Amino acid sequence: MTTKSSPAVRVLGWLSAVTLALTAVMALVVTPGDVNMGDSVRLLYLHVPTAWLAMYVAFGLTTLASALYLWKRTRSRFWDLTAGASAEIGVLFLGLTLLIGSLWGRITWGVWWTWDARLTTTAVLFVLYVGYLAVRKVPASPEVQSRRAAIVAIAAFLDVPIVHYAVEWWRTLHQDASLGSPQRVLDPQITGTMAWTLLLGVVAFTLLYCWLMAHRFRLAWMEDRLADRAMQIAIEERRAEAEVAAS
Amino acid sequence: MNDAGYIFAGYFSTFAILAGYAGWVIRRKRTLSRLLRPEDTT
DSSP states (O other), rough: OOOOOHHHHHHHHHHHHHHHHHHIIIIIIIIIOOOTBBBBGGHHHHHHHHHHHHIIIIIIHHHHHHHHHSSGOOOOOHHHHHHHHHHHHHHHHHHHHHHHHHHHHOOOOSOOOOOOHHHHHHHHHHHHHHHHHHHHHSSSHHHHHHHHHHHHHHHHHHHHHHHHHHHSSOSSSSSSSSSSSSHHSSSSOOOOHHHHHHHHHHHHHHHHHHHHHHHHHHHHHHHHHHHHHHHHHHHHHHHHHHHHOOO | OOHHHHHHHHHHHHHHHHHHHHHHHHHHHHHHHHHSOOOOOO
């Protein structure tokens, strides 16, 4: 592994920048307003992709990597660093989901926030993963730190299905799925340029996630190497002190 | 466009936050690569 980006990662970066710019143009200029929501629908071309990326992709990968870390046959620092990097990006995307959702709520419902089941469970998910990132920083040996974090990550993911089904299990202000459920695939609530723009947004944010993951993982790996080196230097200093004291 | 202020605020803050985070990661990576020994970087 090197500290420089590979050509593939650089291409990924450019592709994500171009598709994000295209998404913004399509969302703000090309697509029409919604019959019911009016122009506030334009915020959903960011809200839906960031939510999808955070909950299912980023936190999904964190959970998978944490499980692989906990399983003795696959235990390695690679999975722990992958879990941490993905969770950090997931928290960023979920924070954006809450921010954009709040702006949409202000236009549509007239309030920045309401204790609706979908909103509340999403806020709980955000706090759980911020907690996970905090647990990763609690001082302990690297093995204890990683094992502890992996258990917290798996426990936190239990909230994802609750967030997903919140609109079905409880009466909520938040609208139900436009595409994400089997019946909606057969009878979509969004069609034409609006559907294509939403799809483009999902592709753009997925590319961005992959690009951010490549860089964030490499950074985590470098931080890990530096911490190892600092530990080796500390051990060598203690040994030298002990030798001086003994002689 | 109705409610343009909220909509543009949403787009601006999203792209600004993402660019800020990406910039932080890349800057920190460059800083750490100067601190690591060559044998640690490969």
